[in-house]
Amino acid sequence: GLSGLLTQPAIRARIMRALNPEVPEVRIVTQQAEALRAVKVPVLSDIPVVGPVLFSQNALVYFALIAAVVMWFVLFRTSIGLAIRSVGENPSMADSLGINVFRIRYVTSVIAGVMGALAGAYLFIGYQPFWVEMMTNGRGFIALALVILASWSPIRAVFGSLLFGGVEVIQFRLQLFGFAAQTPQFVLMLPYVVAIVTLTVLSVESVRKRLGVPEALGKPYYRE
Numbered sequence: 001g002l003s004g005l006l007t008q009p010a011i012r013a014r015i016m017r018a019l020n021p022e023v024p025e026v027r028i029v030t031q032q033a034e035a036l037r038a039v040k041v042p043v044l045s046d047i048p049v050v051g052p053v054l055f056s057q058n059a060l061v062y063f064a065l066i067a068a069v070v071m072w073f074v075l076f077r078t079s080i081g082l083a084i085r086s087v088g089e090n091p092s093m094a095d096s097l098g099i100n101v102f103r104i105r106y107v108t109s110v111i112a113g114v115m116g117a118l119a120g121a122y123l124f125i126g127y128q129p130f131w132v133e134m135m136t137n138g139r140g141f142i143a144l145a146l147v148i149l150a151s152w153s154p155i156r157a158v159f160g161s162l163l164f165g166g167v168e169v170i171q172f173r174l175q176l177f178g179f180a181a182q183t184p185q186f187v188l189m190l191p192y193v194v195a196i197v198t199l200t201v202l203s204v205e206s207v208r209k210r211l212g213v214p215e216a217l218g219k220p221y222y223r224e
Helices: 002-019 050-054 059-077 079-089 091-096 101-127 139-149 154-176 184-188 190-201 205-211
Strands: none
Touching (some): 139 154, 139 190
């Protein structure tokens, strides 16, 4: 029932597009919901430039910052984190040491899925308080580029997210200054150009080794 309610707007949009093939694009916009309110941190939110960016956000943003620190501590300062990293580097050796490779992979995948779901929820209740078709707008690929750019470090991912967020803000600023009137496609594709360049550069094997990309990333493991 809940999944049906969540997917109903998307299904309705697909049906309308199928019934109106002559229309280039049919978009469904839901009624506006109550967005999460910004919570200002006393004193810190008054710092120029940095204050509004980091200390005048809603609860999900603060949760993301805290989660990044917690994940960094778990990954690089605990035995559980060592086991997770060993599974990512060499699952065969980790298995020989008694580490349950399959359990760690399943649990970490579930955690990643939960965090991804929260990111999607943030778009609806934090970024804009209504649902519209294609509202993710390719941000999943930008998130993928961000993870690679941060070389799997949660702390570096925070700074990387500020970089991509800054690029998106520049995109909107250029539109306000009228630059988009001459070259609208260039302005709109700025965040994705950064993502593509990042993915291209980091696909080079020497760069991957220098940044410490996990050797077993994306590779299935079969116990011998």
